[in-house]
Amino acid sequence: MTKHLERRILLLQILLGMVCCTSLSFLSLLLSRFGFNNLQIGLVMMAAACSTSIAKPCWGVFTDRVPCTRRILVITLALGIASFTLLGTLGGASKGAAVVFVLLVEVTTGCMMGVVDSWIAKLIGTGCKINYGLTRAGISGAYAVSAACFGTVLDQYGVLPGAVALFVLLGLIALTVQGIPYPEERQEKKTYSLRLGAQQLLRSRHYLVLLAVYFLSTLTACAIDSFLSLRILELGGSERHVGYALFMTTVFEIPAMVCYSRLRRITGKSPAFFIAASVFFYGVKCLATGLAPNYQSVIGLCALQMLAFGIFKPAILDYLIQIVDVEYIGATQMLTCALGESLSAILGNALNGALADRFSVGGMMTMVSGFAFLGALAMAVSMKTQANKIAKT
Template sequence: MNSSNVLSIKLKFLYIFVCAAIACFMPFLTFHFQQKGFSYTQIGIALAVYSIVGVIVQPIWGFITDKYLNKRISLIITMLLSSLTIYIFIFAKGFYFILISMILVLIFQSSVMPLSDAYTYEIIGQHKQIQYGKIRLMGSIGYGVTALCIGQAVKVIGINSAFILFSIVMLLGAAMAFSIKFKGKNIQEKINASDIANLIKDKKLLIFYIMVIIVNISLGCNNTYITILIQKTGGDVSKLGLLWFVMAISETPILFFGNRLLKKFNDLNLFILAIIFFALRYFLDSISPSYIFVIAVQIMHALTFPLFLLAALNYLNRKTNPKMKTTATTVYFASSGIGAFVGNIVGGMLLEHITVFTLFKIISIFSVLCLALGVKLKKINLFEDYTLMANSKENNTSKLYDVKEAIIE
């Protein structure tokens, strides 16, 4: 078995563990906070804190990784410390202590996925036959199966069973990351704060990140308050596991054929298409007559999040230089966190005054508004590509002219 195949297998197992750990934690936080007696506003605040920690911490980990460490070491450190700090969260009591303990976990856990993505793309850079979509597909399977099983376990044993399994799976993931002996290319240039500023000053990347924020305002509301929607349409905690299972498994065809889709339709086209389907999905959620309908609608997850993720990461990989790839990726995840922060806190406050069905109508409309920026970004990139082609053609013509003159002489 050649080195690329070995790396591909190990990366698939890494994503299974990373996504399985997330499935033990994120989908059941709203239910956990309800069990603790939090109000809708408190749940919104707690999950807004969940998002904002990522906004702050992810770029810091990206900067540290690019400047001082490497992706593999940073990934191992964050996974190990995530598996340990979760026990503080398990035993925390009271609103403020729970928030503090959650922040401690998230200082490490929130950067695990962006570091995994950045490390995987670094490996793909030297092993072109490895496809990100097929690697990420295994993560979706790990997430879906784990969420389904944990939903039943939480109903029978209790919520702490999910958090203990989170710790175990994170340790397994760290061990798998340790076993990957890939060494990336040594980039002699070191980044500084001005490089990060220049990243944001790039007009097309700035628009891209703003779109990511807007989409994640709606996505943050969906991921947090779909628990409430399931309850209001007759479901219980075990149905949450089924819901997240359906969402995760629905990703697999898109992720499997992701590379072909990117080549055929272009990352920006897929990015915009995903936003259209986000809007339609949330609208259908808003008119759900039963939890069965809600779960059925989540099959549309296949046409939203995986398309959005594949297109976004591919776009960043194309548009950023090698020394900034980790930072660009972590800024993407931080932008997602900003959106989720706004969505969580505003969604919680709105739910004190409106129904969850109205909330989903609002986020559907909000997703539609993002399309205008998508069209703007598309135009900028088309103009840029046209300019590059024109310059390239002009240079080639100039070279041919020089050769012709040399022959004549």
């Protein structure tokens, strides 16, 4: 039963990764085709990021309180795919309509990976033996394949063939989720109190430290994610070399995700340890990329994604399952993504852009790597404090 469920979830993550990559990764390109300039595209995408920051906690609370995750996922993805289709077909006629459709895609499809992560976390928290890293690796692989395929289709045939493929993927998702149980079916019904859940989080030093560490690590990570291509071009590389770097990044994060659970069992280390280690390697990757003498070195450094994001993503969910009551895991996980990831990326991209303009991309990366090192130190201190408390009791 466990392996069957794990395979179902892996298939869901692969299909969802294809939908999200196709729907989200090409929004800026479509806006450019519709006549938006770089400043306008930046403002629209910033508004989209702000919208998802607000929407993610709302989706988390909704899925915690309403036990119909399957229907929520399928209906919301249908709305997102319809919005993407309308963006591709009608967005060129009206810039206002294009902005509305982009926002709709972001607050629907853009939030569903978090909803599925919360669903998996609840299943794990109620006793299911699921290797989250293995299932999450499906998204990384799907992203790489979908980006290459849809980019070619979009260039030659436009949006409509991709939209048709999205609806086919939606049908497959609707079939796949039928084999995945609701967490609510595995536990007694509890009274849900948003106020009580919020009070628990505010009183949890572990959660507040995690949120701060997530925020700091994202300030560093978005420097790499958003400016990697510019750093390669700055060192004399080309778009082809950017493609190599992105491929390296995806390929190396997958085995780390797959092996995370086994690595935890072998080492006996806590999720907090792996969070601290992965955030440290975010800093190493950013610092080394900023100091790299040539673009070949930058491409090689993309292998550090294995020790950074590849470990960080499953360790975060693993840690949340340990420190948060299962009935609040959905809202907590989405709130963590909204504040630690989306909001930090908004602020980080603005800061990183200003620093890059002032000091060069390499200089900016060298400076902002310090945020990750600070985050790793904060998590390590939190771990040591907790260990000292346990030793005294």
